[in-house]
Amino acid sequence: MFKIILTGLSIIVLVATVFIVIYILYNLFSEDREKGKELKTKEQRTKELERLKEKLPPYEFESTQKNAVNKRFSFMGYLHAGDYVQVVKTFKDYYGFTHQTGEKFYFACAYFLPYEDGYTLFASKDKINIFSIFLQNRPETQGNICRNLKDYFEIIEQKKFKRE
The missing domain is CATH 1.20.5 (Single alpha-helices involved in coiled-coils or other helix-helix interfaces)
Incomplete structure (x- = not known):
């Protein structure tokens, strides 16, 4: 058994x-x-x-296609892809390029570089070609610009995204 x-x-x-x-x-x-x-x-x-x-033209590609994990179609919740923007206060970006009061452009996207607290904003004056604005979100560089976008940029025309 x-x-x-x-x-x-x-x-x-x-x-x-x-x-x-x-x-x-x-x-x-x-x-x-x-x-x-x-x-x-x-x-x-x-x-x-x-x-x-x-x-696609460079602007259209950058403002519509998610081709990188660090790419955003908005910047600090204020600028959104397709917005027509005017600089209202002259400033210098990270590399010393001056952006004058009255400069107008279409915002496409922003890339974030975490190791430098850096942002590369892609924009276009003609909705075809792209140029970059380089900002570093640190107090000693362009941190004031990043924290106070409304003081530097005015949205003339909003596109694509609904605002809350």
Whole structure:
């Protein structure tokens, strides 16, 4: 009787082990398939972005396509992609480029560089070509501009995004 119980338990343990091994193998292969799909999706997205970059004018591409994780279509909740903006107070950006009172442009996007507290604002005067405004959000550089955008920029015309 004891042998029958041991034999029965051995069979149950063996069957359970086989099912566990099959389950583990199945999960390994299905994860590989998911990674393959994800990779294919990334490759497709990259190709699509390259196609759009060639097809669209630089301003339109930058103001509509999320092609980088550090890219935002708004800046400090004030400027939004498509806004027509006027500089109302002259300032120098991080690299010393002067932006004069009265300068007008269309805001496209902002890239954030966390290791420098830096922002690169992409803008356009003609909705075709892009130029950059470089700001560093530190008190000793352009922190005052970043914290007080309304003192430096006036939105002449709002586009695309609803404001709260």
